[in-house]
Amino acid sequence: MSREPSFHDLAPSGARVLWVASSGGHLTELTRIARTTSADEQSDWVTFDTPQTRGALQGQRCHFVDYIAPRDLRRAVKASSWAIRHLRREKYDVCISTGAALAVSVLPVAAAYGCNAIYVESISRVDGPSLTGRILRATPRVRTYTQHAAWSSSSWKWSGSILDGWVAEPRARAKRSRRVFVTLGTIQPYRFDRIVDAVLSVIEPGDEVVWQLGSTVRADLPGKVLREVSQDEFRRLAAESDVTVTHAGVGSILELLDLGLVPVLAVRSSGFDEHVDDHQRQIADEMVRRGLAFELDLEAPSGETFERACSFEALAVGANDHRRSGTSAGHNTFRGE
Structure with missing residues (x-):
């Protein structure tokens, strides 16, 4: 318990x-x-x-x-x-x-x-x-x-543990093109091209994608590309998405759980000069073990990972209101408004 x-x-x-x-x-x-x-x-x-x-x-x-x-x-x-x-x-x-x-x-x-x-x-x-x-x-x-x-x-x-505050439960999703938010965090000076290439290989025609790339500079991406976003903008983009793909950074993970989202995680590796060490492997394994995330295999990415993440939500333990928080009315980046 x-x-x-x-x-x-x-x-x-x-x-x-x-x-x-x-x-x-x-x-x-x-x-x-x-x-x-x-x-x-x-x-x-x-x-x-x-x-x-x-x-x-x-x-x-x-x-x-x-x-x-x-x-x-x-x-x-x-x-x-x-x-x-x-x-x-x-x-x-x-x-x-x-x-x-x-x-x-x-x-x-x-x-x-x-x-x-x-x-x-x-x-x-x-x-x-x-x-x-x-x-x-x-x-x-x-x-x-x-x-x-x-x-x-x-x-x-x-x-x-802070993670003791959430559990994951199945949820229904309307059948339509997916809204995908990809966030790489802001850690400098480490690029993370493998996550970008993996997402590119599994997105489908009609998917609407917003990228927050930090130190990873790319000019070959569909959708909207941002370098950094404020906390409010991060929360809005994630709350509007069907699936959020994130590097396995603790800050991003906790924000997404707060929003009721079960994220797709991609793990940075020091062997590819993506981080100073391999601690992201530890938190990714722990999140998957708890059922609070799915991992995107960067060597053999599968669209099934996105579909599974879309089918679950994170619920605060003991909370009465399990609806997503952080959404805002008005401008919707995925609709281009």
């Missing part, structure tokens, strides 16, 4: 929290953890300045630092210097982060200044901690948590 994660215990009621996360899936996870707490309204957020972060944190107290690419030591040190200056001026009860590089820059500084420093490993790390997690586990006065009971220990406490 699934249960709701109990992250609310990480921040005592009324605590002033410094929430720290890189953009993308790390921030998406952290915002969901924050919702379970009763932190002080004067709590602050530290992240990168992107359309996604501005949309997700609208109305919150935010501090933006320069983007830190994977293994970017120079900018990581620069962010640490910012943290030192900031924590000399501001006082917090707790500093909580879900990664990635930004966690290594800020959490040790927060711990040194007397904050209760907490690192929650990403749900994408099914088999064990990331490099960030291993570094922070060895950092004095930083407490570490996992979202997977299988590798919890006295060093890595388990408080449940």
